[in-house]
Amino acid sequence: MKRKPFQLTTPLGDEVLSLHAGDHVELSGIVYTARDQAHLRMKNEGIPFDPKGAVIFHCGPVVQKDRIIAAGPTTSARMDTLSEFLLDAGVRALVGKGGMGRGVRGHLKGRGIYLALTGGCAALAASRMMLRGVFFKDLGMAEAIWVIELDALPLVVGIDAHGADLYEAVKRKAMKKFRQIQNKKD
Amino acid sequence: MQRGFVFLPVGKTSGIQMIMSALFSLLLMGASGRSKILSALSVATADALREAVIRLPPDVKRAIERAAANETNPVAQGEFANILKNIALAEKIGVPLCQDTGVPVVYLTLPPDVPLTAGIYEAVAHGVRAATQQIPLRPNVVDPLTRHNTGDNTGPGMPVVHVRPGKTCTVTVLPKGAGAENVSRIAMLPPSHQYGIEGFVVETMLHAGGKSCPPVVLGVGIGSTFDGVAALAKEALLLPVDKMTSFEQEICDAVNRIGIGPMGLGGDTTALAVKVRTAACHTASLPVAVNVQCWADRRATREVVW
Numbered sequence: 001m002k003r004k005p006f007q008l009t010t011p012l013g014d015e016v017l018s019l020h021a022g023d024h025v026e027l028s029g030i031v032y033t034a035r036d037q038a039h040l041r042m043k044n045e046g047i048p049f050d051p052k053g054a055v056i057f058h059c060g061p062v063v064q065k066d067r068i069i070a071a072g073p074t075t076s077a078r079m080d081t082l083s084e085f086l087l088d089a090g091v092r093a094l095v096g097k098g099g100m101g102r103g104v105r106g107h108l109k110g111r112g113i114y115l116a117l118t119g120g121c122a123a124l125a126a127s128r129m130m131l132r133g134v135f136f137k138d139l140g141m142a143e144a145i146w147v148i149e150l151d152a153l154p155l156v157v158g159i160d161a162h163g164a165d166l167y168e169a170v171k172r173k174a175m176k177k178f179r180q181i182q183n184k185k186d
Numbered sequence: 187m188q189r190g191f192v193f194l195p196v197g198k199t200s201g202i203q204m205i206m207s208a209l210f211s212l213l214l215m216g217a218s219g220r221s222k223i224l225s226a227l228s229v230a231t232a233d234a235l236r237e238a239v240i241r242l243p244p245d246v247k248r249a250i251e252r253a254a255a256n257e258t259n260p261v262a263q264g265e266f267a268n269i270l271k272n273i274a275l276a277e278k279i280g281v282p283l284c285q286d287t288g289v290p291v292v293y294l295t296l297p298p299d300v301p302l303t304a305g306i307y308e309a310v311a312h313g314v315r316a317a318t319q320q321i322p323l324r325p326n327v328v329d330p331l332t333r334h335n336t337g338d339n340t341g342p343g344m345p346v347v348h349v350r351p352g353k354t355c356t357v358t359v360l361p362k363g364a365g366a367e368n369v370s371r372i373a374m375l376p377p378s379h380q381y382g383i384e385g386f387v388v389e390t391m392l393h394a395g396g397k398s399c400p401p402v403v404l405g406v407g408i409g410s411t412f413d414g415v416a417a418l419a420k421e422a423l424l425l426p427v428d429k430m431t432s433f434e435q436e437i438c439d440a441v442n443r444i445g446i447g448p449m450g451l452g453g454d455t456t457a458l459a460v461k462v463r464t465a466a467c468h469t470a471s472l473p474v475a476v477n478v479q480c481w482a483d484r485r486a487t488r489e490v491v492w
Contacts, residue, residue: 022261062285062324070285070324075365075397097449098396118265119365119399119449120482121272122285154268156261156451166261170452171395174444178392181440182385 005154011053012092016113019157021164025115026152030132031055031095035074037143038136039082048135048145051089058096060142061126068129068148070122073097076114080104087111099158099167106163114159116166128153219492223300224309226492227357231313234359235290236321237486239282242273245428246403246458246483253401253455262453269448269481284482287323288361290314290345291420295352302349310347310357311340326364348417355490360423366402366480369394372416375472383408383474384437390476391441391457396450399480401458403427404441406434407475410465415473418463423479427459434460448481458483 006019010029019025032049034042034056042048058079061071076096083094084107092112094100097119108114117125133147159165242250250273254266276283292310296302315338317323327344328335339345371390375382387406391398407418430438438460447453458481467473 024261024264060285070282072285097399099450116449116451118268118272119396120284120286120363120480121268123276123279123281123283124268124272126281127275127279154264156264158451166451167396170446170450173452174392174395174446177444178388181388181443 007152008093010055011050012055012112013053016092017110017161019113019160020162021157021160021166021169023157023160025155025157027055027093027095027115027155028150028152029055031057031148031150032135033057033059033061033071033144033146033148034079035060035143036078036082037139038145039079039086041136041139042145043082043085047086047089049147051086051091054091055093055095056083056086056091057148058094059146061146061148062122063131063141063146066131068126068131068146071125071129071148072120072122073117073125076100083107095155099165102168105159105165105168108159108161109163110161113157113161115155116158117153117155125153220305222492223355223490224305227294227306227309227355227490228313228316230357230488230490231292231310231359232317232320234357234486234488235314235317235323235361237488238359238361238484239284239287239321239323240280241277241486242283242483243485245426247273249403249427249458250401250481253458257448257454259447259453261451262447262455265448265451265453282321282323283484284363284480285324286363286365287321287326288363288484289326290339291360291362292345292347293358293360293421293424294347294349295354295356296349297353297355298351300355306349307347310345313357314339314345323361348421356487357490358424358485358487360420360485362420363399363480363482366394366398366478369398370419370475370477372412372473372475374412375474377470377472379472383472384440386474387437387460387476388440388444390478391446392444394478395446398478399482400446400450401448401455401481403458403479403481403483404437404460405477405479406437406460406462407477408462408464408473409467410473411467411471412473414465415475416477418465419475419477422461422463423477423483424485425461425463427461427483430459431462434462437462 005024405422
């Protein structure tokens, strides 16, 4: 059976550097949701929270009367070209689904990690969240930056600070297997 | 409509009067019976949607549980644990299990005494609007070009409604999320390339990777025409996933050999099941469509009673 998950609490520090792709973690503390629009505005107008050790969560939650109703992850790849300035400012972890591009893998090296949240698990995720505040509310429910306090959200390290990328490894293996299957048929 | 006859007036009336009265009564009851059918259909549509977005069908749950029990990859085991916890929690609290509550795809059967009218389509749309407000569902339906959101999950051509004759009146809903729908594909294969069907399905998942929220169910349509094969693929998703033919099993095994695993993080199960539906086609064609469905393989059926 697998090891007990590593416990992480924000703000994050050098403890993230020793984690490896495939490790299970439980994350507690404050995270900031951000999708395309919030990234663009932060890049142009500045980050409205202290980015040192912060965690960015790729998510457009359903919020009703100051409560998080559903909050699954969104596809992180859309933020591929919008994440470098956050890591430069001290952000230590990005949370989302589907993994990120090679560029982000490079920017994470020696600095931070990418954490995967199981897609579709909106009820589970919402049950570990408390809404604490909001920035850029004018961007609308899906695109605003929601300040959320997590209570042991179960995640897995998708990309680590050593340059290992689980998604990339799986894709490479899948392509090789597919070619083998095709060659056998032809 | 038959119920109208029960209320036929009896008594000392002339033949003509009786016939006139009977006809009037039939018309009247017909009309009110008709509105009863429509409102029952609307309620059944909303009920089916509520059931579908909160509770997975038993055969889908069994398939996920079985795959979870057989999984050997520790990362995938963790993903399965989250999925199973999420399914149980959504049921317990009574909330949608995924924030993408999809677009409504609806399948109707109509018995011989219920005619297909514009009112039938409007009743289904009314049910979708009610469900969107009451459950609530995320408003996902937009104009394809202006991207203006209608706010109620209906619009021109939406919900998608498929009608078939049947013994009873039933409504089946298949709320379809975008992540998996976006990676679905069609191929018009040369008829001599039957061996290419399996490769096309596997290649579809290779491109889809984690974006489709695996472990997926793959609806495969084979035959018909360019448009018909896509409908077949989606209809295949209505079939039970806990048993497969040897043909379906073979394709499923091939998909699982590439090891994409839950959420594209690697593992033994990429597809929970492959379901195939076929139809006759042109001798010079071999249409193949793959409709990808995420692990949240949501569907529910309600009988419409009035």
